[in-house]
Amino acid sequence: MKDIVESPISREHELIAQAMLQTRGDLAKASRFDAVAMNAMALRREVKENPVIRSRYHELLAEEMQEKGLHIAERILKMAELQEQAFGGEYEYTDPDTGLVETRQHMQDPKMAIELSKEISRLISEGKGQNLGGKMALVLASKEDAKELLAGFLDS
Numbered sequence: 001m002k003d004i005v006e007s008p009i010s011r012e013h014e015l016i017a018q019a020m021l022q023t024r025g026d027l028a029k030a031s032r033f034d035a036v037a038m039n040a041m042a043l044r045r046e047v048k049e050n051p052v053i054r055s056r057y058h059e060l061l062a063e064e065m066q067e068k069g070l071h072i073a074e075r076i077l078k079m080a081e082l083q084e085q086a087f088g089g090e091y092e093y094t095d096p097d098t099g100l101v102e103t104r105q106h107m108q109d110p111k112m113a114i115e116l117s118k119e120i121s122r123l124i125s126e127g128k129g130q131n132l133g134g135k136m137a138l139v140l141a142s143k144e145d146a147k148e149l150l151a152g153f154l155d156s
Contacts, residue, residue, distance in 0.1 A: 009056050016046065017056035021064065025057065072123055079120045086113035 009017070019030035027047065031040040038046060047053045085091075088108030094101050 009052050013050060013053045014056065016043065016053050017060055020047075020053075020057040021060045072126060076120055076123045079116050079123065083113050083116040083120065086110070086116060 015033075015035040016030065019033040019036050020027070022033070023029035027043050028040040030036055031038055031043045036043060085106045086109045088106045090103050090105055092101055093104045
């Protein structure tokens, strides 16, 4: 396996990659950012001549996609907890002042359980509907946290 050596990126190139992230890779729009200080043609040439810029843009994009993936998984888990409460049943409550543990009842709310089920389905669909390129899919597949959280929820 080949060792990956990270090359340092100049501040100017980092700012270009950040602008590309903000505009989702649209160099014409990125050229309008004050930090870039280039017209669209000069920016295209700079990105073409310095592949480290596009590489950094892809890294930033992968990080953002991972964060959004985690966010969706966290929302699904929260919705599942709320749905469980809406089905009713017993739960243990610990009084924060005294530390005493007592058993309490959740009131059943079928309508809320159904609404939460719809929201969970929508979130799962949103997570599955993200269009990813081959490289991006590999990057996200290596990010085990979001994948494990979502897989655990879907298997339960």
